[in-house]
Amino acid sequence: MLNRFRNWFDPHETRSVGTTPDYRFSLANERTFLAWIRTGLALIAGGLAVAQFLEPLPVPHLREVLSIVPIILGAGCALRAIDHWIRCEVAMRKGEPLPPSRFPGFLALVVTMSALLGLVYVIFDAATR
Numbered sequence: 697m698l699n700r701f702r703n704w705f706d707p708h709e710t711r712s713v714g715t716t717p718d719y720r721f722s723l724a725n726e727r728t729f730l731a732w733i734r735t736g737l738a739l740i741a742g743g744l745a746v747a748q749f750l751e752p753l754p755v756p757h758l759r760e761v762l763s764i765v766p767i768i769l770g771a772g773c774a775l776r777a778i779d780h781w782i783r784c785e786v787a788m789r790k791g792e793p794l795p796p797s798r799f800p801g802f803l804a805l806v807v808t809m810s811a812l813l814g815l816v817y818v819i820f821d822a823a824t825r
Contacts, residue, residue, distance in 0.1 A: 710782060714789030725784050732777030735803070739770030762813075769806060773799075 747763035776799050783795045 710785055710789070713786050714791065717788040721788055722785065725781060725788070728784075729777050729781040732773055732780070736770040736773035736777065739766040739773060743767035743770065765806075766810070769803070773803065 743763045743766035746759065746766070750759050750762070753759050753762075776797075780795070780797055780799070787794050
């Protein structure tokens with residue numbers, strides 16, 4: 697486990713494993729990493745927007761929960777991005793299958809639930825005005 701964290705900050709550790717893969721695959725892996733980072737940033741920005749612009753809700757502390765959850769998920773997304781990038785890079789260098797990940801499915805479910813809760817809020821808010 698400690699070796700995995702070391703790989704996050706020391707690219708020489710990763711490059712010392714196996715053989716250099718085709719650069720196209722390494723660059724595709726990096727683009728996937730950057731897409732995950734953008735997703736994490738978007739979640740963090742969404743959580744900050746909820747905290748800043750959403751009026752207090754009838755349920756105590758619900759606004760805070762609705763802002764904290766995407767911020768935490770965004771941070772987790774960024775950590776998952778670097779871990780997955782390193783694992784894929786090492787697997788490519790060793791000629792092994794790429795590691796599977798359940799995180800995209802988890803993230804899709806959380807985003808879908810958030811969208812549905814947002815839809816319920818918008819409908820409820822419009823009906824009470």
